[in-house]
Amino acid sequence: MTLINFIVYQVLNEPAVLVGLMALIGLAVMKKPFSKIMSGTLKSILGFVILGAGSNVLISSLNNLGPMIQQTFNIQGVIPTNEAIVALAQQTFGRETALIMGFGFLANLLFARITPLKYVFLTGHHIFFMAALLSAVLGTAGLNEIPLIIVGSLLLGFVMVLFPALGAPFMRKVTGGDEVAIGHFGTTGYIAAGLVGQLIGDPEDSTEDIEFSDSLSFLKESVLSTMLTMIIIFFIIGLFAGPEVYAEYAGERSLFMFALMQGITFAAGVSIILSGVRMIIGEIVPAFQGIAEKIVPDAKPALDCPITFTYAPNAVIIGFIFSFLGGLVSMFLLGPLGLALIIPGMVPHFFTGATAGVFGNATGGKKGAMLGAFVNGILISFLPALLLPVLGSLGFANTTFGDADFGVVGIIVGYLAKLFS
Structure with missing residues (x-):
């Protein structure tokens, strides 16, 4: 069991080592x-560590924005957070999760060899999350x-072979x-975004071809346009929040300086992620x-989903914003429908929304990026709400799984298992 624990928790659960x-x-x-x-092994590992470091920088900024929005508008409800619900699951099913993760990876290799679905799933933390689910x-x-x-x-x-094949x-x-x-495991949302893009958009009208006047030509640099967008978002939320609320996060800094530094931090995280992605692709x-x-x-x-960010950097920020808007709209629909109130989490809406934006842009240009990501935002609001009853006692701790595929798999497997048990 010690060897299995080492392989599962020290190797399979460390994406950089697994890819290396x-x-x-x-x-x-x-x-x-x-x-x-x-060289190839170490660069692959380094690329994933760089990607993870960029994610942490970006999340540090989002972790200020999310609570500010909740406090400002006095929102109470369930916040989908994969890490939190997995921690709860480990208290009851820790041993089972470890064994499922280890043998599940071997099953992935077996299915990839004997079926036409030739995919090896290398996002270690998502393997862990799905095993826990x-x-x-x-x-x-x-x-x-x-x-x-x-x-x-x-x-x-x-x-682990099905969803990559469906998204291919x-x-x-x-x-x-x-x-x-x-x-x-947000692929259901990405497929939905791609389908929406096909229906309503034109792939030639790409987010990457947005025209700027000469005085604003610096915004063609996606990292700069991302930075400016996030500065504006932080500033507007801070104005609504008022001095007492934003001071909890800004400390002694003025609202302007707080918004400026948070926007810069967010953009720095995106830039680091893109650097890591390029290194991984070049080696793996x-x-x-x-x-x-x-x-x-x-x-x-x-x-992992940030691998797509280099292909349409403008779609990344567009996707995040419109996915979050989809989450906000869904929040006001869930209550009247008798479902749990799901508060949009900034982290899942950034990573899945950004990726949905890239997929929507690939099939439908600007319209695809916007509406595709909006649909993703709806999916990652309704699916967690529908998953809550399936999780039993685990589903009453103000959190649940956040990404779309966890909802799809959990709901289908849960109800089928109850039918046959």
């Missing part, structure tokens, strides 16, 4: 020189011990190739040729 391990195996199988193997849902439905672990592992391995047609439009897949794609040749023929890596 895959790069090492791929380059070794291709019989590359030792220096190339070390499956253990909680299956356990609440009445399964336990060995049946729970076997069923959970097979289901985990299956969804749209991912090809995003990247212009077939080298990488989306490995993030060649390494996977070795895995494809020897271990899982035609294998493709399924990577």
Whole structure:
């Protein structure tokens, strides 16, 4: 059990190490020189660490904005937070989660080898979150011990190839190739955004072709336009909040300086993420040729959602804003429909909304980015509300799973498990 715990919690749960391990195996199988193997492995790890560091910088800014909005408008309800609900699940299903995660990754490799779904899911924390969801849902439905672990592992391995495969047609439009897949359990929202884009937009009318006058041409730099947008958002929310509320977050700084620094911090996080993504793509794609040749023929890596951000940086900020608007609209619809009030979480709306914006832009340009992300915002509001009853006692702690696929899998598996238990 000690070895399993080490593999699960120290290796599989560390995306940088997991990706580095895959790069090492791929380059070794291709019989590359030792220096190339070390370079590719270490750069893959470094790229993921850089990506994670950028995410942390960005989240530090969002963690100020979200509570400010809640205090300003006196909103009370359930905030979807994957990390929080997983921590609760671990108290009851910790052992089961660990085993499902370990065996689920092996099942992923098996499914990738024997089925046409040739995807290896490499987003370690999302593997962990889905393992926790499956253990909680299956356990609440009445399964336990060995049946729970076997069923959970097979289901985990299956969804780890299924969702990248479902998202692949749209991912090809995003990247212009077939080298990488989306490995993030928000794919239902991204597919929805892509479909919306196809229906209402024109991919030629891209967010990346937004015209600026000469005096505003500096905004063609996506990181600068992102920074300015977030400065304005922080400033407006601060004005509504009033001095007492924003002072809790700004300290002795004026509202202007607080908004300025938060916008700059947010943009810095995005810039760091983009740097990490470029490094990962440059190393992991060649390494996977070795895995494809020897271990899982035609294998493709399924990577975390920020991998898409470099393809349409303007769509990233547009997607975030419109996904959050979708969450706000949904918040006022949930109560009258008799569902739990889901408060839009800034972190899930940024990462899934931004990615939905990129997918929507790839199929429908500006309209696709805006309305596709808006639909994503609705999905990640209604699906968590519908998931709450399935989670049993875990669902009453003011939090639930945030991304769309957790809701889809949890609801379907939960109700099917109850039918057969």
